[in-house]
Amino acid sequence: MIKRLSAAIGALFVLISCSSNQGVEIDTIRETINIRNASNAAPDDNPVTQDSLKGITQKLIRVKVPRKNISFFAARIATNGDTDTYMSRAGQSVTVTGAAVIATRGLGFDLIGRSGGERSEYIFLDDDHKSVRIRPHCRQTALGSQHIEIAEIKHTANLLQERCNTDQGRHINQFWVARNGDPLRVHHWVGPELGIIEIDWLN
Amino acid sequence: MGALRQALYCSAVYFLLSGVPTCADSNLPASDIGMYGAPDLIDMPSADVLPDGQIQLTFSGFADFNKSSVAFQMSPRLTGVLRYSGLSNYASGGGRVLDRSFDLHYQLLPETKHTPAIAIGLRDFMGTSIYSAQYLVASKQVRPALRATLGLGWSRLSGTHQLQPLDTGTGGVPAFDQWFRGPVGVFGGLVWETPIEGLTVKVEYSSDLYTRENNVLGDATLSSVPSFTRHSDINVALSYRFQSGANVELSYLYGDQIGVQFSGFTNPRTRKTGYYDIAPLPIQGRGPAMHQSTDWIDRDGIKALAANQLADLLARDGARLMGLSIDAQEVRIWIDNRKYSVPAQAIGRAARAMARVFPDSVDHFEIILVRNGLSLSRVALDRTDLETLEHADRKIEKIAQRSHVDDPPALATAEITPARYPQFSWSWGPYAQINFSDFNDQFGIDGGVRLRGRIHLSPKLSFGGSLIKTFESDKTPPVGPSSLPRVRSNLGLYNAVGDPGLETLTLDYTFKPAPAVYGRISVGLLESMFGGISGEILWKSASQNWGLGLELNAVKQRDFDRRFGFQNYSIVTGHISGYFELSNEVTAQLDLGRYLAGDWGGTLTIERRFANGWRVGAFATLTDVDRDSFGEGSFDKGIFVEIPLTTLTSTPTQASLETGFRSVNADGGARLNVENRLYEMIRDGHFRRISGSFGRFWQ
Numbered sequence: 001m002i003k004r005l006s007a008a009i010g011a012l013f014v015l016i017s018c019s020s021n022q023g024v025e026i027d028t029i030r031e032t033i034n035i036r037n038a039s040n041a042a043p044d045d046n047p048v049t050q051d052s053l054k055g056i057t058q059k060l061i062r063v064k065v066p067r068k069n070i071s072f073f074a075a076r077i078a079t080n081g082d083t084d085t086y087m088s089r090a091g092q093s094v095t096v097t098g099a100a101v102i103a104t105r106g107l108g109f110d111l112i113g114r115s116g117g118e119r120s121e122y123i124f125l126d127d128d129h130k131s132v133r134i135r136p137h138c139r140q141t142a143l144g145s146q147h148i149e150i151a152e153i154k155h156t157a158n159l160l161q162e163r164c165n166t167d168q169g170r171h172i173n174q175f176w177v178a179r180n181g182d183p184l185r186v187h188h189w190v191g192p193e194l195g196i197i198e199i200d201w202l203n
Numbered sequence: 204m205g206a207l208r209q210a211l212y213c214s215a216v217y218f219l220l221s222g223v224p225t226c227a228d229s230n231l232p233a234s235d236i237g238m239y240g241a242p243d244l245i246d247m248p249s250a251d252v253l254p255d256g257q258i259q260l261t262f263s264g265f266a267d268f269n270k271s272s273v274a275f276q277m278s279p280r281l282t283g284v285l286r287y288s289g290l291s292n293y294a295s296g297g298g299r300v301l302d303r304s305f306d307l308h309y310q311l312l313p314e315t316k317h318t319p320a321i322a323i324g325l326r327d328f329m330g331t332s333i334y335s336a337q338y339l340v341a342s343k344q345v346r347p348a349l350r351a352t353l354g355l356g357w358s359r360l361s362g363t364h365q366l367q368p369l370d371t372g373t374g375g376v377p378a379f380d381q382w383f384r385g386p387v388g389v390f391g392g393l394v395w396e397t398p399i400e401g402l403t404v405k406v407e408y409s410s411d412l413y414t415r416e417n418n419v420l421g422d423a424t425l426s427s428v429p430s431f432t433r434h435s436d437i438n439v440a441l442s443y444r445f446q447s448g449a450n451v452e453l454s455y456l457y458g459d460q461i462g463v464q465f466s467g468f469t470n471p472r473t474r475k476t477g478y479y480d481i482a483p484l485p486i487q488g489r490g491p492a493m494h495q496s497t498d499w500i501d502r503d504g505i506k507a508l509a510a511n512q513l514a515d516l517l518a519r520d521g522a523r524l525m526g527l528s529i530d531a532q533e534v535r536i537w538i539d540n541r542k543y544s545v546p547a548q549a550i551g552r553a554a555r556a557m558a559r560v561f562p563d564s565v566d567h568f569e570i571i572l573v574r575n576g577l578s579l580s581r582v583a584l585d586r587t588d589l590e591t592l593e594h595a596d597r598k599i600e601k602i603a604q605r606s607h608v609d610d611p612p613a614l615a616t617a618e619i620t621p622a623r624y625p626q627f628s629w630s631w632g633p634y635a636q637i638n639f640s641d642f643n644d645q646f647g648i649d650g651g652v653r654l655r656g657r658i659h660l661s662p663k664l665s666f667g668g669s670l671i672k673t674f675e676s677d678k679t680p681p682v683g684p685s686s687l688p689r690v691r692s693n694l695g696l697y698n699a700v701g702d703p704g705l706e707t708l709t710l711d712y713t714f715k716p717a718p719a720v721y722g723r724i725s726v727g728l729l730e731s732m733f734g735g736i737s738g739e740i741l742w743k744s745a746s747q748n749w750g751l752g753l754e755l756n757a758v759k760q761r762d763f764d765r766r767f768g769f770q771n772y773s774i775v776t777g778h779i780s781g782y783f784e785l786s787n788e789v790t791a792q793l794d795l796g797r798y799l800a801g802d803w804g805g806t807l808t809i810e811r812r813f814a815n816g817w818r819v820g821a822f823a824t825l826t827d828v829d830r831d832s833f834g835e836g837s838f839d840k841g842i843f844v845e846i847p848l849t850t851l852t853s854t855p856t857q858a859s860l861e862t863g864f865r866s867v868n869a870d871g872g873a874r875l876n877v878e879n880r881l882y883e884m885i886r887d888g889h890f891r892r893i894s895g896s897f898g899r900f901w902q
Contacts, residue, residue: 077485077487078484078485078486078487078488079487079488080485080486080487080488080590080593080594081488081590081591081594083593083594085485087482087485090481091480091481091482092481092482093482093483093485095485095594097594102594103594105482105483105902106479106480106481106482108477108478108479108853109477109478110478110902112599112901112902113594113595113596113598113901115596121596123599125478125898125899125902126472127471127472127478127815127850128256128471128472128813128814128815129545129814129815129895129896129897129898129899130814130898131599131898193477
């Protein structure tokens with residue numbers, strides 16, 4: 001099983017390791033296509049090991065959407081300003097600003113966008129392509145430091161929690177952030193259909 | 204046709220319309236639909252309206268009568284209903300009458316905290332007047348679970364036997380002078396939502412005396428045997444609404460009869476089906492301006508490499524790269540979108556692909572949508588906008604504002620044209636149409652399988668056709684003499700002899716003599732009953748909301764076997780057409796000219812097309828053919844619904860299902876069914892459709 005996991009991560013690494021945006025002379029486009037062509041890997045709940053991440057310099061995340069039984073690995077393939085977009089081999093993507101998820105694609109009921117500010121606004125599309133906006137009322141609490149383990153590495157993380165209310169119900173966002181500010185883990189509500197998306201930054 | 208079969212047809216259409224789960228956030232319970240398929244109590248109208256865009260299908264029946272109705276909420280306040288009714292034991296000698304009728308229901312005032320909703324309505328306003336009535340009605344929520352309705356009715360709802368005279372001819376002409384005239388009746392009722400979820404109790408006071416159905420006045424043209432005995436003015440009903448939105452209702456009517464009703468609905472605006480597609484390429488932010496070198500443009504083979512890479516990326520998103528012009532700061536591409544039913548989504552994906560392929564110095568993108576070799580529109584975008592808006596607040600509205608749409612340069616001006624010819628494409632799929640037959644006054648499904656194939660010899664020249672095999676069709680030969688050439692009334696013979704048959708086989712050429720002028724020439728077997736030559740010119744600018752077209756056809760009637768032979772009848776037909784895009788959703792089309800039987804007249808088509816591709820419309824054709832020759836209704840009319848498969852499958856596709864209710868074998872007002880009419884071909888690539896679909900630009 002570990003071998004399979006390592007192979008999956010390795011394959012993903014090979015596919016994205018040359019990503020660049022220097023233009024047509026860099027042969028990255030086919031690699032991007034390959035990422036999107038690749039068949040969807042089955043959900044794999046095995047823990048990620050350091051062995052399987054060896055040699056990978058590309059930012060890699062593991063994504064789970066428990067309500068939809070979705071699980072995939074994704075590599076960072078674009079940075080635009082302060083946002084990073086991670087894409088899986090099967091063409092699912094997650095865009096984050098820091099540890100906050102601001103967009104998803106390829107998950108069915110996607111979060112089209114999210115604005116920050118005092119009151120976040122989540123934007124979805126209805127089937128008539130009109131924007132549907134949800135503005136949760138949230139209350140933030142700093143819960144201090146916690147020890148978490150991701151890919152066999154123990155981290156001391158600051159946990160920030162948001163308790164939110166929407167017309168559709170309540171949810172809790174949780175952000176585990178390293179002392180240097182890097183995101184480590186997030187459990188973030190991304191809509192009434194998908195519910196909570198869980199992300200671990202693996203490297 | 205038996206009531207059961209009619210019910211089955213209705214159910215089939217309902218499930219076709221509903222596809223996957225119906226809307227969940229409809230604000231009008233389906234139980235408030237009545238026997239007439241409109242916002243009603245039981246047999247009486249109410250002042251409610253359906254949620255905007257809702258399509259409601261209802262089958263109801265009691266005693267000797269059944270009704271199949273399709274209601275469409277055309278605008279937030281205007282409801283239209285098309286109804287097909289069967290009345291057994293109605294005519295003299297106990298004969299059965301089949302009747303088509305149309306209703307319009309308009310909510311004058313919506314309900315407020317202190318005032319009721321008020322609506323005005325016309326039932327059966329241009330049919331044979333069997334159900335003709337006019338009303339003014341008010342409805343108010345008087346308690347959290349109790350809704351009250353009170354109304355005034357004329358003609359059939361007048362509470363008297365003084366009805367609007369029947370149109371003993373063929374109907375179809377509105378009797379304006381008889382509306383809201385004569386005695387006035389009062390009707391009303393209550394609707395109580397019980398504590399049991401979905402269960403509603405209704406009670407109403409009816410002002411419909413069913414004068415003709417029970418032949419109260421002893422009319423010799425009507426059946427002498429009453430359909431039922433009207434003991435009471437009070438009707439009661441129990442309605443149960445399922446979570447899917449479907450509704451069943453059982454009623455006790457007029458102290459004598461048990462009534463049943465089944466109703467279901469779908470709403471293109473509020474369906475929640477999700478959308479499953481591979482994620483678009485993210486925008487990679489560019490480096491500082493100082494790194495935006497333009498030296499790359501001079502490298503050997505760089506443009507060909509860019510074309511290949513871009514073609515690969517576009518292919519993943521279902522678009523074909525037709526042409527490309529590259530400059531160090533600006534790139535223009537021509538694409539043929541084969542995947543997305545929504546043009547803005549194809550444009551958004553193409554822009555992202557361009558941002559991945561071209562070096563940082565390229566700051567301006569132009570994307571030209573192409574169909575059948577015709578450049579439809581140019582959408583100009585700044586790369587900086589893509590970068591800054593990708594995750595910005597109100598990015599949908601902002602990118603729509605900053606995208607400029609205008610008439611495009613021709614594909615022939617492209618620097619590189621990577622597409623290679625000939626190209627072959629084929630498809631197959633089922634088709635179904637619900638038809639009225641003007642011979643036997645029946646309606647039924649014409650359905651089967653259609654196989655299509657087409658070879659594109661160049662972007663603008665193609666040769667192809669279609670084969671059909673019917674599973675269910677009307678094979679009834681025409682009955683009696685006809686004063687018109689049988690241009691459509693031989694449909695049954697075509698279905699009997701030409702099945703399977705060659706439906707079309709044409710050589711088509713499209714051209715664009717000026718930036719906003721489109722042309723088409725088609726030669727061959729143009730449709731299942733006629734072959735010949737068809738030519739069309741359309742003037743419509745990409746950013747203009749109206750267009751003018753001219754079509755001329757010289758055609759000859761095909762043999763019944765639907766092979767290559769022709770009969771003796773030939774004719775030159777043609778139309779001048781005006782297209783008016785009244786909003787992003789509503790289009791009106793007026794065609795004036797000569798029809799296949801040599802009759803002169805016009806067709807008015809009004810349709811509403813939702814951003815997601817659902818299309819609902821109605822048309823009416825009036826020509827100089829006298830009313831008796833035209834058959835029931837005096838003129839051709841019908842409704843149509845087009846359902847994009849993407850809203851049923853939740854995956855991107857341009858395929859769609861089209862069905863409708865229309866007369867298929869009336870000879871008057873019959874227009875040539877040539878494929879690839881220009882307006883249909885180009886409209887998706889023009890401003891209204893693009894601007895109405897920017898919601899999907901970022902998806």
